[in-house]
Amino acid sequence: MASISNAFSLSLPSNRIANSSSDFNPITSALSLRVNKPAKVSLFGLDSGEFSPGRVAVSKPSGIGGRICANATPVMDQPVGEKSSGAPTIVEVDLGNRSYPIYIGSGLLDQPELLQNFDRHVHGKKVIVVTNTTIAPLYLDKVVEALTKGNTAVSVEYVILPDGEKFKDMDTLMKVFDKANESRLDRRCTFVALGGGVIGDMCGFAAASFLRSVNFIQIPTTVMAQVDSSVGGKTGINHPLGKNLIGAFYQPQCVLIDTDTLDTLPDRELASGLAEVIKYGLIRDAEFFEWQEKNMEKLIARNPNALAYAIKRSCENKAEVVSFDEKESGLRATLNLGHTFGHTIETGFGYGQWLHGEAVAAGTVMAVDMSYRLGWIDSSIVKRVDDILLRAKLPTAPPETMTVEMFKSVMAVDKKVADGLLRLILLKGPLGNCVFTGFLLIEVHCRSLVPSCNVSIYDKPIKIKHIY
Amino acid sequence: MACATNAISLSLSSNPNSKLSSDFIPKLNKPVNVSLRASTSAELNPGRLFLSRPIGLSRRNCANATPVMDQSVGERSSSVPTIVEVDLGNRSYPIYIGSGLLDQHELLQKHVHGKKVLVVTNTTIAPLYLDKVVDALTKGNPNVSVENVILPDGEKYKNMETLMKVFDKAIESRLDRRCTFVALGGGVIGDMCGFAAAAFLRGVNFIQIPTTVMAQVDSSVGGKTGINHPLGKNLIGAFYQPQCVLIDTDTLNTLPHRELASGLAEVIKYGLIRDAEFFEWQEKNMEKLMARDPDAFAYAIKRSCENKAEVVSLDEKESGLRATLNLGHTFGHAIETGFGYGEWLHGEAVAAGTVMAVDMSYRLGWIDSSIVKRVNDILQRAKLPTAPPKNMTVEMFKSVMAVDKKVADGLLRLILLKGPLGNCVFTGEYDRKALDDTLSAFCKS
Numbered sequence: 001m002a003s004i005s006n007a008f009s010l011s012l013p014s015n016r017i018a019n020s021s022s023d024f025n026p027i028t029s030a031l032s033l034r035v036n037k038p039a040k041v042s043l044f045g046l047d048s049g050e051f052s053p054g055r056v057a058v059s060k061p062s063g064i065g066g067r068i069c070a071n072a073t074p075v076m077d078q079p080v081g082e083k084s085s086g087a088p089t090i091v092e093v094d095l096g097n098r099s100y101p102i103y104i105g106s107g108l109l110d111q112p113e114l115l116q117n118f119d120r121h122v123h124g125k126k127v128i129v130v131t132n133t134t135i136a137p138l139y140l141d142k143v144v145e146a147l148t149k150g151n152t153a154v155s156v157e158y159v160i161l162p163d164g165e166k167f168k169d170m171d172t173l174m175k176v177f178d179k180a181n182e183s184r185l186d187r188r189c190t191f192v193a194l195g196g197g198v199i200g201d202m203c204g205f206a207a208a209s210f211l212r213s214v215n216f217i218q219i220p221t222t223v224m225a226q227v228d229s230s231v232g233g234k235t236g237i238n239h240p241l242g243k244n245l246i247g248a249f250y251q252p253q254c255v256l257i258d259t260d261t262l263d264t265l266p267d268r269e270l271a272s273g274l275a276e277v278i279k280y281g282l283i284r285d286a287e288f289f290e291w292q293e294k295n296m297e298k299l300i301a302r303n304p305n306a307l308a309y310a311i312k313r314s315c316e317n318k319a320e321v322v323s324f325d326e327k328e329s330g331l332r333a334t335l336n337l338g339h340t341f342g343h344t345i346e347t348g349f350g351y352g353q354w355l356h357g358e359a360v361a362a363g364t365v366m367a368v369d370m371s372y373r374l375g376w377i378d379s380s381i382v383k384r385v386d387d388i389l390l391r392a393k394l395p396t397a398p399p400e401t402m403t404v405e406m407f408k409s410v411m412a413v414d415k416k417v418a419d420g421l422l423r424l425i426l427l428k429g430p431l432g433n434c435v436f437t438g439f440l441l442i443e444v445h446c447r448s449l450v451p452s453c454n455v456s457i458y459d460k461p462i463k464i465k466h467i468y
Numbered sequence: 469m470a471c472a473t474n475a476i477s478l479s480l481s482s483n484p485n486s487k488l489s490s491d492f493i494p495k496l497n498k499p500v501n502v503s504l505r506a507s508t509s510a511e512l513n514p515g516r517l518f519l520s521r522p523i524g525l526s527r528r529n530c531a532n533a534t535p536v537m538d539q540s541v542g543e544r545s546s547s548v549p550t551i552v553e554v555d556l557g558n559r560s561y562p563i564y565i566g567s568g569l570l571d572q573h574e575l576l577q578k579h580v581h582g583k584k585v586l587v588v589t590n591t592t593i594a595p596l597y598l599d600k601v602v603d604a605l606t607k608g609n610p611n612v613s614v615e616n617v618i619l620p621d622g623e624k625y626k627n628m629e630t631l632m633k634v635f636d637k638a639i640e641s642r643l644d645r646r647c648t649f650v651a652l653g654g655g656v657i658g659d660m661c662g663f664a665a666a667a668f669l670r671g672v673n674f675i676q677i678p679t680t681v682m683a684q685v686d687s688s689v690g691g692k693t694g695i696n697h698p699l700g701k702n703l704i705g706a707f708y709q710p711q712c713v714l715i716d717t718d719t720l721n722t723l724p725h726r727e728l729a730s731g732l733a734e735v736i737k738y739g740l741i742r743d744a745e746f747f748e749w750q751e752k753n754m755e756k757l758m759a760r761d762p763d764a765f766a767y768a769i770k771r772s773c774e775n776k777a778e779v780v781s782l783d784e785k786e787s788g789l790r791a792t793l794n795l796g797h798t799f800g801h802a803i804e805t806g807f808g809y810g811e812w813l814h815g816e817a818v819a820a821g822t823v824m825a826v827d828m829s830y831r832l833g834w835i836d837s838s839i840v841k842r843v844n845d846i847l848q849r850a851k852l853p854t855a856p857p858k859n860m861t862v863e864m865f866k867s868v869m870a871v872d873k874k875v876a877d878g879l880l881r882l883i884l885l886k887g888p889l890g891n892c893v894f895t896g897e898y899d900r901k902a903l904d905d906t907l908s909a910f911c912k913s
Contacts, residue, residue, distance in 0.1 A: 125877045125878065174628060178697075181697055182699070184871055186873070186876060186878070187873055188876050205667075209667070210703070211703060211704075212692065212693075212694060212706055213706065234670065239639055241640070245635070245669060246667050246669075247667060247669075249670050413639060413644075417645075418645065419584075419644065
């Protein structure tokens with residue numbers, strides 16, 4: 001591998017932007033991504049007034065004639081998340097003939113017909129479950145049972161990978177291919193991702209590449225995976241120089257979210273997933289954010305109804321964005337709020353040191369700080385973001401050892417860079433609005449956050465055309 | 469700690485006026501379909517060139533031949549290239565065929581949309597053509613900068629370890645989603661570069677510049693990319709189409725004879741599975757092909773690409789028809805894997821595999837002995853093997869064939885000939901005894 005030790009040099013344009021927004025040309029205001037709210041579905045009759053807006057309304061985004069993505073028939077008797085095998089909530093990801101359902105509910109792994117639904121999900125005779133050393137002892141047997149119960153035609157292999165972000169690499173991925181080949185799996189087989197985001201991303205990419213692609217199913221077992229990474233088709237592995245630099249856009253046949261799996265999730269991982277939940281509120285769903293402000297302690301206390309609602313609402317938001325812009329030519333990039341800074345933390349500090357959500361939380365604070373410095377949001381939003389992250393027990397600053405250099409060098413290989421131009425997601429306007437915009441140059445000052453790390457904006461944003 | 473702690477040099481665009489577009493989908497101009505130049509030799513130009521339209525399909529002709537009377541394809545002058553279109557709706561792309569195309573920089577530059585290019589090539593090809601390609605990419609085009617990565621040459625390097633070198637170079641060079649990869653080499657390079665492009669940042673554009681007969685008539689067209697696994701050929705990869713294929717027939721001038729013959733196995737294949745007329749033309753012109761007659765070669769390449777393009781347009785992801793392009797490949801891949809990657813060239817293995825498939829078809833009573841003879845004859849004239857290596861055993865064949873990608877739920881499906889010349893079937897329904905007999909006939913044990 002060639003060395004990357006050239007000294008960092010940057011030519012700086014001489015026009016600094018003053019803090020005053022009058023100096024700043026809000027070219028991008030025309031581009032602010034004001035996506036209409038996702039279809040709201042009523043909460044199943046609950047006594048708590050806090051999270052039941054009590055109405056079923058399907059708001060169609062203006063100008064878009066697509067069908068509604070989220071589809072939930074209200075069941076009046078059972079709240080989502082009750083620990084009984086009820087009918088799952090289903091959120092549909094609308095991608096034409098590649099559409100697929102997200103099933104959400106308690107005890108879904110005890111409903112073999114869901115997974116075995118031959119018309120849709122498991123088509124061939126062989127399945128390989130990809131999981132890790134933490135999850136296997138907890139849920140592997142249950143999944144194998146769900147796949148094979150009353151179904152002698154299906155045989156299930158499995159491969160157990162080491163647990164953690166630092167194993168999300170090519171060496172570990174090859175273990176999946178080795179096992180699949182040794183087991184003589186063919187093109188009609190199905191891969192099953194049973195685990196968190198790392199497992200989901202790796203299994204998805206393995207399925208995309210094995211024999212030039214085979215079907216796969218997501219069974220996410222962490223909040224992070226249930227609210228975000230298992231939906232939408234982004235798969236891949238890390239490279240030493242950056243997160244997710246190798247992978248594929250590849251959609252699953254379905255996503256099966258058994259909320260009972262969160263019972264065994266450690267607190268730290270649970271909080272990590274909440275960073276993504278908070279993100280949806282900030283970029284497109286103010287009402288959801290307000291609900292979170294009211295219910296954060298319930299979420300941290302793992303109230304099943306609160307978690308179930310948060311998962312469902314997150315999936316609805318994600319599904320809608322993915323349906324509009326699957327391959328990220330514009331809108332989908334907004335899901336990356338906090339991630340440019342966040343990925344830098346993960347890469348610079350070392351994969352696995354901070355969980356992805358922790359890095360995203362700190363990155364969100366930095367993005368919010370930058371939005372505020374640009375004069376695009378007012379201080380109340382800054383405060384609300386800080387507060388909610390603190391209540392979620394998430395970091396609000398990067399690790400102290402992060403330097404400007406580290407940020408610059410890793411951000412340079414962010415996938416949102418286009419022809420050398422770094423593009424970021426920033427907040428703009430009232431809560432629930434964001435922009436995806438480009439900068440010729442970013443130098444990062446976080447005076448108030450980290451003494452050694454500074455952020456300021458040097459140049460005007462450049463107008464970016466989006467297609468959506 | 470990740471090595472990103474080292475400071476890294478970064479060159480940013482200093483042109484604030486540069487136009488930016490987030491449109492990742494390149495706008496392909498519809499290529500002008502250009503005729504095959506009529507030549508004085510009647511053998512080359514049967515007087516008509518058309519693709520037989522499948523019944524029920526209203527697709528446009530991929531190849532359009534309006535005779536041009538003056539220049540023959542392959543004349544060593546910079547002439548208008550022949551263009552064969554691969555019709556995949558808004559992912560359609562052209563195959564340019566001609567002599568001296570690498571000197572026509574506007575052809576390549578038309579398909580490069582971002583500012584950075586990564587040329588993926590190998591130790592054999594780099595000294596011969598890398599400079600020419602870099603020149604073609606940058607001539608009159610100061611905005612584009614070109615990196616390159618030079619891989620070791622050969623099938624045995626078509627693996628994950630070698631592939632990682634491409635990713636390493638791309639990432640170190642700070643390539644982003646608007647970059648273009650360029651595959652400059654034979655089938656191994658094309659497959660690896662294509663898969664790297666499919667997976668880098670979850671998908672970037674790429675261009676094929678094939679430099680062998682094998683790649684020019686087959687592997688650079690159609691989007692099958694990938695690498696080998698120790699247990700089998702091409703078990704990891706992606707269906708991923710290029711922006712264009714640029715076939716400069718002059719590159720064959722430096723191709724060794726063994727490689728040239730290897731590519732002819734695929735040319736012969738097209739005749740057998742779907743183009744009897746092409747097969748008859750080959751029977752008449754095989755010595756010309758072996759003598760590297762430029763006109764003969766240009767025609768063989770064009771006709772092969774037309775066949776390939778049509779099949780791919782109809783069945784891109786191989787749910788049926790496309791599998792017919794695998795005639796001889798189930799046995800052939802078993803030879804490559806069993807004997808050792810790189811020992812026999814792909815085409816040599818396909819040739820032996822074709823003989824075995826033909827033998828099996830005959831044993832099944834699906835073809836008559838005249839076809840068996842014609843196949844054997846033409847392969848011998850092409851100086852290709854007509855039997856697998858002596859140390860292949862029945863066991864080796866069976867174990868590798870078990871992981872062939874055409875296996876479906878445990879059922880091995882094969883491409884066999886059936887009926888008059890130019891007809892084949894893709895089937896799992898055949899008498900297993902015929903397969904056993906064929907394997908026993910060709911293997912010692």
